[in-house]
Amino acid sequence: NAGVTQTPKFRILKIGQSMTLQCAQDMNHNYMYWYRQDPGMGLKLIYYSVGAGITDKGEVPNGYNVSRSTTEDFPLRLELAAPSQTSVYFCASSYSDRGNEQFFGPGTRLTVL
Amino acid sequence: TQLLEQSPQFLSIQEGENLTVYCNSSSVFSSLQWYRQEPGEGPVLLVTVVTGGEVKKLKRLTFQFGDARKDSSLHITAAQPGDTGLYLCAGGEGRLYFGRGTQLTVWP
Numbered sequence: 001n002a003g004v005t006q007t008p009k010f011r012i013l014k015i016g017q018s019m020t021l022q023c024a025q026d027m028n029h030n031y032m033y034w035y036r037q038d039p040g041m042g043l044k045l046i047y048y049s050v051g052a053g054i055t056d057k058g059e060v061p062n063g064y065n066v067s068r069s070t071t072e073d074f075p076l077r078l079e080l081a082a083p084s085q086t087s088v089y090f091c092a093s094s095y096s097d098r099g100n101e102q103f104f105g106p107g108t109r110l111t112v113l
Numbered sequence: 114t115q116l117l118e119q120s121p122q123f124l125s126i127q128e129g130e131n132l133t134v135y136c137n138s139s140s141v142f143s144s145l146q147w148y149r150q151e152p153g154e155g156p157v158l159l160v161t162v163v164t165g166g167e168v169k170k171l172k173r174l175t176f177q178f179g180d181a182r183k184d185s186s187l188h189i190t191a192a193q194p195g196d197t198g199l200y201l202c203a204g205g206e207g208r209l210y211f212g213r214g215t216q217l218t219v220w221p
Contacts, residue, residue, distance in 0.1 A: 045209070
């Protein structure tokens with residue numbers, strides 16, 4: 001049982017490049033989330049999904065896209081990377097959205113130069 | 114605008130000292146969660162408090178949920194270097210809102 005896995009661990013992008021951050025969970029959780037964490041700013045929700053085929057915007061969705069074709073996978077797409085997207089990105093999953101524990105992946109540290 | 118305000122932002126103490134960190138909001142939450150995050154890792158849930166006035170203990174950690182369900186505190190007794198980390202509170206229905214966290218460093 002691997003929990004929540006994320007790839008890659010680190011990535012450096014040039015301005016204007018695109019990439020996909022991968023996230024997978026093997027706990028059969030319906031709810032999945034993408035957060036970004038900037039120093040001293042806590043976690044900000046980018047997008048979330050309540051099940052396969054259903055996604056919704058969080059607090060800071062601009063510059064990102066997501067898809068949820070299966071229960072297990074929830075990739076985050078960055079189009080036209082900008083320096084403001086330099087951050088640590090965390091994927092999480094939970095059984096439900098009502099006070100249930102969120103399980104986090106190890107994070108992807110992204111630098112845009 | 115931060116829905117959940119945590120204080121202090123940084124705390125640096127010696128091993129054996131006691132400490133309390135706070136999580137405050139002007140909004141009422143049906144539950145609040147506390148997570149701990151270590152460098153290079155994702156947050157890990159410590160506890161969920163759901164009832165106003167509730168006190169939960171986890172070894173040397175004591176968590177309290179305010180009577181009005183707008184605030185919470187985490188008290189650590191006899192802190193150890195292994196307690197070092199970023200402590201985050203979170204709350205919300207449907208989606209979690211996180212505070213900015215308290216960075217705790219415990220020196221041997």
